[in-house]
Amino acid sequence: MAQGRRDTSCRNAAPRGRALPVLLLGSALLSIGAVQAAPANDTAAAAPAAASAGAKCDRATFRIILDVGHTAESYGAMSARNVPEFEYNLNLARRIDERLKADGFSETVLLVSEGKARRSLQARVARANKKGADLFISIHHDSVPGIYVDKWEFEGKRSAFNDMFGGYSVFVSKQNPHYRDSLRFARLLGNQMASKEMQFARQYDQWFMGKFQRELLDIEAGVYRYDQLIVLKNTTMPAVLLESGSIINRDEELVMASDEHKNKVAAAVSSSAAEYCGTRGRAPPQVANPGPKTAKPAHRIAQPHKPAVARPARKR
Numbered sequence: 001m002a003q004g005r006r007d008t009s010c011r012n013a014a015p016r017g018r019a020l021p022v023l024l025l026g027s028a029l030l031s032i033g034a035v036q037a038a039p040a041n042d043t044a045a046a047a048p049a050a051a052s053a054g055a056k057c058d059r060a061t062f063r064i065i066l067d068v069g070h071t072a073e074s075y076g077a078m079s080a081r082n083v084p085e086f087e088y089n090l091n092l093a094r095r096i097d098e099r100l101k102a103d104g105f106s107e108t109v110l111l112v113s114e115g116k117a118r119r120s121l122q123a124r125v126a127r128a129n130k131k132g133a134d135l136f137i138s139i140h141h142d143s144v145p146g147i148y149v150d151k152w153e154f155e156g157k158r159s160a161f162n163d164m165f166g167g168y169s170v171f172v173s174k175q176n177p178h179y180r181d182s183l184r185f186a187r188l189l190g191n192q193m194a195s196k197e198m199q200f201a202r203q204y205d206q207w208f209m210g211k212f213q214r215e216l217l218d219i220e221a222g223v224y225r226y227d228q229l230i231v232l233k234n235t236t237m238p239a240v241l242l243e244s245g246s247i248i249n250r251d252e253e254l255v256m257a258s259d260e261h262k263n264k265v266a267a268a269v270s271s272s273a274a275e276y277c278g279t280r281g282r283a284p285p286q287v288a289n290p291g292p293k294t295a296k297p298a299h300r301i302a303q304p305h306k307p308a309v310a311r312p313a314r315k316r
């Protein structure tokens with residue numbers, strides 16, 4: 001997500017123009033549901049709870065809206081090789097859409113928006129709310145704040161990069177009317193991503209992120225809180241925003257462009273949607289408290305050499 005001042009769909013959209021903007025950085029718990037009690041005289045009632053969890057999900061009627069982050073006009077971040085984030089978002093969302101439909105989620109809707117950033121955000125939320133859905137997933141690719149951008153030359157053109165940060169991240173807003181369900185799906189999705197050997201972006205809860213610093217809600221799944229995102233707070237269904245990885249990281253951009261990565265993310269989304277759908281309405285799974293941040297240095301976290309703007313992290 002690129003984050004311009006105006007585009008709050010994404011944390012880091014690069015500002016328009018050549019100047020590199022402040023981009024966003026960047027970037028199962030299976031609740032085995034309680035099975036309904038079977039009639040006492042039902043001799044087939046002995047199915048184990050785990051086996052019946054999936055049976056609760058009617059994939060054919062479970063609607064997922066896949067929101068393609070940004071628009072062709074307001075494309076979000078710019079990759080290290082000068083490919084607009086919107087293109088990455090569209091390609092990945094299409095792959096996820098195909099996978100979901102192949103897995104039986106036939107009601108999946110691919111939401112592609114047009115126009116300038118702010119207006120497109122309002123419009124996409126309005127379209128999603130009018131359509132109605134069980135889940136809203138906004139697809140993005142990450143970048144970094146402008147102060148962490150370095151320069152290199154790619155195909156004869158002076159271009160921006162940052163190889164220090166990378167990884168996926170999942171965002172939720174506490175202002176979403178279905179925050180608990182949003183968080184539950186976010187954890188399922190993040191855990192699926194992690195189980196496929198993807199690492200989450202560890203920098204977002206660090207002081208040097210300045211105004212992009214976020215509260216880390218789940219250190220296993222890589223879920224952060226970002227209340228102000230329009231597509232998360234104004235949608236009327238559970239909503240998450242997925243940053244699939246950093247396209248301003250030169251190595252990670254190549255990964256993002258690969259079929260292997262897109263297929264992994266598509267599989268993660270489909271599996272987590274199936275788990276979520278099959279366990280809706282159940283008690284939320286127990287999630288380990290993130291605990292001290294030093295408890296599990298599972299992921300690399302590079303400290304930038306450049307000092308961040310001297311601005312105290314805002315308390316939420």
Ligand SMILES: [Zn+2]
Pocket residue numbers: 001002009010011012013069070076077085140141
């Ligand atoms: Zn974005």
